[in-house]
Amino acid sequence: MLAGLLVVVPLIASLVLFLMKGKPVKNIALVFSLVPFAIAIAAYVQLTHNPDSSTLLLNCTWIKSMNVHFAIALDGMSLLLVLLTTFLVPLIILSSYQNNYDNSHSFYGLILLMEMALVGVFMANDGFLFYVFWELALIPIYFICLLWGGADRARITFKFFVYTLFGSLFMLIGLIYLYNHTYTTAGIKSWAIMDLYAAGQALTEVQQGAVFWLIFIAFAIKMPIFPLHTWQPDTYVTAPTQGTMLLSGIMLKMGTFGLIKWLLPIVPLGLANWGGTAITLSVIGIVYASCIAIVQKDYKRLIAYSSIAHVGLIAAGILAANAQGVQGALMQMLAHGVNVVGLFLIADILLRHTGTRDIDKLGGIRSMNGNFAVMFLIILLGSVALPLTNGFVGEFLLINGVYQFSPIAATFAGLTVILGAVYMLRSYQNIMLGERRDAAITFGSVASSDKWVLIIVCLVIIAFGVYPKPLTDLAEPAVKQILSVINK
Amino acid sequence: MINGISINMYMVLSAILFIIGAVGVMARRNSIIIFMCIELMLNAVNLLLVSFSTLHNDPKGQVFVFFIMAVAAAEVAVGLAILSMVYRNVKSIDTNLMSNLKN
Amino acid sequence: MVKLVGLVPLFPLIGFLINGFFGKKLSKSISGTIASVAVLASFVVALLLFFEVQHLPGHKAEVSLFSWISAGTLNIPFAFLIDPLSSWFLLIITGIGFLIHVYSIGYMHTDDGFQRFFTYLNLFVFFMLLLVLGNNYLIMFVGWEGVGLCSYLLIGFWFKNTEYNNAAKKAFIINRIGDLGFLLGIILIFISYGSITYSGVFEKAGIVNESTITTIALLLFIGAMGKSAQIPLYTWLPDAMAGPTPVSALIHAATMVTAGIYMIVRSNVFYSISEVASEVVAIVGVATALFAATIGLLQNDIKKILAYSTVSQLGLMFLGLGVGAFSSSVFHVTTHAFFKALLFLGAGSVIHAMGGEQDIRKMGGLKGKIKITFLTMFIGTIAISGIPPFSGFFSKDEILAHVYEHSPVLWFFGMLTSMLTAFYMFRMLYVTFWGSFRGTKEQAHHVHESPSSMTIPLIVLAALSVIGGTLGLPEFWGTPNWMHHHLDAVIYRKNTSLLTHETEWLLMGLAVASAVAVIFFAHQLFVKNGVLPQTNENKLKPWQKLVANKYYVDEFYTAIIQKPIDLISGAFHKFFDVQLIDGIVNGVGTSVKGLGAVVRLVQNGNIGMYVISMVLGIILIFLTLFIL
The missing domain is CATH 1.20.5 (Single alpha-helices involved in coiled-coils or other helix-helix interfaces)
Structure with missing residues (x-):
């Protein structure tokens, strides 16, 4: 019931918004987007009190001939991601208040449609349904980037679309392959996740390796992992700020979440054989992207590269496949989602107030607006994982997890601690500190909608840095279950 | 079946008619002639159907021929209508000029 | 009573929040008072706890607040440990912290960022207290990074100055290099012992093979190198002098930079087991001590001299740790906190009097003009130079005696360092306070003694520098070494001195004689002959140029x-x-x-x-x- 509502409500909301052409829809969109968040909170209460409640499940036949079910369920892990999604969407809508987009009704409609698809991806328990939601999520973001994007958007959006679609097709092949093998283990061809797990585990080592790579590539492109990342910086820079927030804050987590739920338990042998290679790629990505971030001038592009570094660490932790790594990955997914929304909003505010995001042209903003500087600093500290911010919990667990896999990989992954500080502090110093470099640049008070987003982000950063227990407790049983499947 | 004329002869005639039709479709550019050639090919097939129907003493083949003739008539009506529309727009019925869908 | 341990960090946190949120609406005096009272309140609680600890069973107690991070078998409580070591550090931090807060009210009174300054200062004290109070390594790490953040904020306190900002950034980044080592060390401890709480690790330290313990000890030491400014990660500390002087006194002399020593003393069981790690600590320590001392010889910025002196003294403490003299090093941390805070605050007072001038070549002849500052700084200088019966003498001598027992070669370098120390400290003192005034006319007119909020802390610290030595009187005098007994419960391997009394007397006599000789030489050079530091860099001899430019390490x-x-x-x-x-x-x-x-x-x-x-x-x- 609750699970079904989480999909249906954003869908209806988006359809309503599509019909409201020419009307001011900001506030309506915001109210609409708060409803799924309320439902997610209700689901959280339900899950903590009565984890077996039937309201958290929905399972009905969809396409009989292929044995496809519309099966969605909320366990601790998917609820974490659903909470993140439903929490971020209102923030993203609020952050758009200062950008007066044309045709805003379809803009917000697309955002809510996207929310529906994302929530669906996180809840799906049926391989076919998962794939449908996975691809469905691509459509709204494609239009958001294409219609409201910046310079050269047609080319860049096209590349992004084709690149990710290309990756997804590999996953489709992998899933169909598994579907055909469910016959031997389940006695009937089935898309149910547990049947896919069983079918995957029954494969030989070589077959598992092949499936591992087929599915991994789709996720690796979505996250993205080195060297499949080149669509990402351009797309992040060109997309409208809200599009970037959706992409990096939530959509990226489809990939990492997919790794945990749709890859590791399916091919444990493939993981055992190829996990090392994948971790190596992830770790290379961390160092590589961090280095590139150091020399970026455009602040938005800098965050884009830092995002590659962060997600590399998350992927490495997941692929290490131990309790600390996976748990840390979930924590870091939440932290990263919240933090990048804050950082991208800051990039947007800078652009709106000063007309540039070039960190070499900005400077001295701290003396013009001290409160903004403080909030910026808090978000930045969350991003460089200072203890008692939300970023630290995840990062510590992740490095811990990777260390158990390989101390050397962990040492290189840990370089993010240093390099992250280098590029973040360098950009902060250039943008905020020192003397004003260009007399024409002024920076007045920040609009109240922006201010509220930043305040909420800061509060979350500190609250879950000091007391992450509700989140870890929520994830713990689900993580245990996944790990027990892997280690069976 | 007319005595003395074997089934082979019908088949040869039919094949000749069909080939004339096919070559006409391939070689000519005038739409009307192409159209006529298509009819020729249809009739070649009709001839074959009728011959075998008689040979096997089975009326099914002749029933088919009626269907084909009915369809061909409808086709002629629609086809000529299209052609006359094309002619009105392009002032020609040369197929080489009808390449607007190319790009 | 022990349950109240949470109050110790809570007070500065409240002070931080009040000043952070409402600072702009508060007047300077109220803001400064709130911040100082917050630290004073912590000091009072810490004092009560300190006495309480003596009567506790096992001399320790743990107070758990909540479960912080848990994942799989990893379970990290947010819990505090109060034992002789942490309670002693609490006293140093809150006590000296309070004096420096009071001093800052006078020092910063004209600054626009007054409230912001106290916000950061309270935050620093909060994190520093977390660092020493945690009952596990991760809480220590929280404080560890937290003080790094505050250090960053305070070094770059005057954020319009690009050079200061660069110094702040450098400090943070170099510290992060160390932090990575520390973090990996913590993870390795978790993997080896399945726990990172002190009680869960130290008692079964021996179950892990020695090479792993060596790795752990070295990784932890990398962290200490960063925070406590040891070779090769020391370069941030001299640059950190960009911050306001009270910051240099509190963070970059008395408390934060000694966190590395705290950490190693806390983990002394690892270093007792691993010979290799101990040796590395000792060698890095002595190298840093000697290296920094030579750079100190030719510096002309009064704060830079003190900064290199701090690096050098920290090196000496690590030398002590490396030879297993853990309690002696804590003793030296204590006395160093007294006299180095005093020297920095005195330098601040001098700078204050000179209207912001920091170059000793442009000072001179100040002894009659700012008497209290002069006298207190004089005491501090004697204390650091190792003249009995001032505090520095006892702590340094104790370390050197242990070093001699371990290796006479290291002892020789340690001795050399302390002679150099005496020389450059007296050089600073003589050039600043003796001779004729070399500043501008305006400055001559402006020179005045600092307000009482600044001089009272100086006097208190001077008194502590004089009597601080009684905390650890040498055992061969037949007097009880209080510090040694106090820390007994936390040191896992005791090493009692094997030296004969004659040797100990001889070493002590040598130390005093050499210090006196060096001071006499400095007196001849700078007072009798009136030699002044060279102002034209081109006229320096090549070796002088090399040293004056800090060996071009940066x-x-x-x-x-x-x-x-x-x-x-x-x-x-x-x-x-x-x-x-x-x-x-x-x-x-x-x-x-x-x-x-x-x-x-x-x-x-x-x-x-x-x-x-x-x-x-x-x-x-x-x-x-x-x-x-």
Whole structure:
């Protein structure tokens, strides 16, 4: 019931918004987007009190001939991601208040449609349904980037679309392959996740390796992992700020979440054989992207590269496949989602107030607006994982997890601690500190909608840095279950 | 079946008619002639159907021929209508000029 | 009573929140008072706890607040440990912290960022208290990074100055290098012992093989190198003098930089087991001590001299740790906190009097003009130089005695360091306070004694510098070494001195004699002959130039680390990312497009063509069917 509502409500909301052409829809969109968040909170209460409640499940036949079910369920892990999604969407809508987009009704409609698809991806328990939601999520973001994007958007959006679609097709092949093998283990061809797990585990080592790579590539492109990342910086820079927030804050987590739920338990042998290679790629990505971030001038592009570094660490932790790594990955997914929304909003505010995001042209903003500087600093500290911010919990667990896999990989992954500080502090110093470099640049008070987003982000950063227990407790049983499947 | 004329002869005639039709479709550019050639090919097939129907003493083949003739008539009506529309727009019925869908 | 331990960090946190949120609405005096009272309140609680600890069973107690991080078998409580070591550090931090807060009210009274300054200062005290109070390594790490953040904020306190900002950034980044080592060390401890709480690790330290313990100890020591400014990660500390002087006194002399020593004393069981790690600590310590002391010889900025002196003294403490003299090092931390805070605050008072001038070549003859500052600084200088019965003498002598027992070679270098220390400290003192006034006329007119909020802390610290030595009187005098007994419960391997009393007397006599001789030499040089530091850098001899430029270590680091990273990053971006990887991606796209361009030629729109190809196709199908 609750699970079904989480999909249906954003869908209806988006359809309503599509019909409201020419009307001011900001506030309506915001109210609409708060409803799924309320439902997610209700689901959280339900899950903590009565984890077996039937309201958290929905399972009905969809396409009989292929044995496809519309099966969605909320366990601790998917609820974490659903909470993140439903929490971020209102923030993203609020952050758009200062950008007066044309045709805003379809803009917000697309955002809510996207929310529906994302929530669906996180809840799906049926391989076919998962794939449908996975691809469905691509459509709204494609239009958001294409219609409201910046310079050269047609080319860049096209590349992004084709690149990710290309990756997804590999996953489709992998899933169909598994579907055909469910016959031997389940006695009937089935898309149910547990049947896919069983079918995957029954494969030989070589077959598992092949499936591992087929599915991994789709996720690796979505996250993205080195060297499949080149669509990402351009797309992040060109997309409208809200599009970037959706992409990096939530959509990226489809990939990492997919790794945990749709890859590791399916091919444990493939993981055992190829996990090392994948971790190596992830770790290379961390160092590589961090280095590139150091020399970026455009602040938005800098965050884009830092995002590659962060997600590399998350992927490495997941692929290490131990309790600390996976748990840390979930924590870091939440932290990263919240933090990048804050950082991208800051990039947007800078652009709106000063007309540039070039960190070499900005400077001295701290003396013009001290409160903004403080909030910026808090978000930045969350991003460089200072203890008692939300970023630290995840990062510590992740490095811990990777260390158990390989101390050397962990040492290189840990370089993010240093390099992250280098590029973040360098950009902060250039943008905020020192003397004003260009007399024409002024920076007045920040609009109240922006201010509220930043305040909420800061509060979350500190609250879950000091007391992450509700989140870890929520994830713990689900993580245990996944790990027990892997280690069976 | 007319005595003395074997089934082979019908088949040869039919094949000749069909080939004339096919070559006409391939070689000519005038739409009307192409159209006529298509009819020729249809009739070649009709001839074959009728011959075998008689040979096997089975009326099914002749029933088919009626269907084909009915369809061909409808086709002629629609086809000529299209052609006359094309002619009105392009002032020609040369197929080489009808390449607007190319790009 | 022990339950109240949470109050100790809570008070500065409240002070931080009040000043942080409402600072702008508060007047300077209220803001400063709130911050100081917060630390004073912590000091009072810490004092009560300190006495309480003596009566506790096992001399320790743990107070758990909540479960912080848990994942799988990893379970990290947010819990505090109160034992002789942490309770002693609490006293140092809150006690000296309070004095410096009071001092800052006077020192910063004209600054626009007054409230902000106290906000950061309270935050610093909060994190520093967390660092020493945690009952596990991760809470220590929280404080560890937290003080790093505050250090960053306070070094770059005057944020409009790019050079200060660079210094702040450098401090943070270099500290982070150490932090990574520390973090990996913590993780290795977790993996080896399945726990990171002190009680869960130390008691079964021996179950792990020695090479792992060595790795753990070395990783932890990397953390200590960063925070406590040891070779090769020391370069941030002299630059950190960009911050306001009270910050230099509190953070970069008395408390934060001794965190590394706290950490190693806390983990002394690892270092007792691993000979290799201990040896590394001792060698790095003595090298740093000697190296920094030589740089101190030719510095002219009063704060830089003190900064290098701090680096050098920290090196001496690590030397002590390396030879297993853990309690002696804590003793030296304590006395060093007294006299170095005093010297920094005194230097601040001098700078205050000179209207912001920090170059000792432009001072001179100040002893009659700012008497209290002069007298207190004089006491501090004697204390650091190791003249009995001042505090520095006892702590330094105790360390050196242990070093001699371990290795006479190390002892020789330690001795050399302390002679150099005496020399450059007296050089600073003589050049600043003796001779004739060399500043501008305006400055001469302006010179005045600081307000009482600044001088009272000086006097208190001077008194502590004088009597601090009684905390650890030498055992061979037949007097009880209080510090040694106090820390008994936390030191796992005791080493009692094997030296004969005669040797100990001899070492002590040598130390005093050499210090006196050096001071006499300095007196001859700077007072009798009135030699002044060279102002023209071109006239320096080559070796002097080398030393005055700090052996060009900063330039060296820039050349071998910073520049290559920038270069590689640029190459990664411009060549590798944009051209190679993205080139391949775009290449795939372009080739598909190209293939399409070729294939689409077939679709030329000629109906005849289509029909012919169709017929040919049919014929082909028939042919294949018949042939096959």
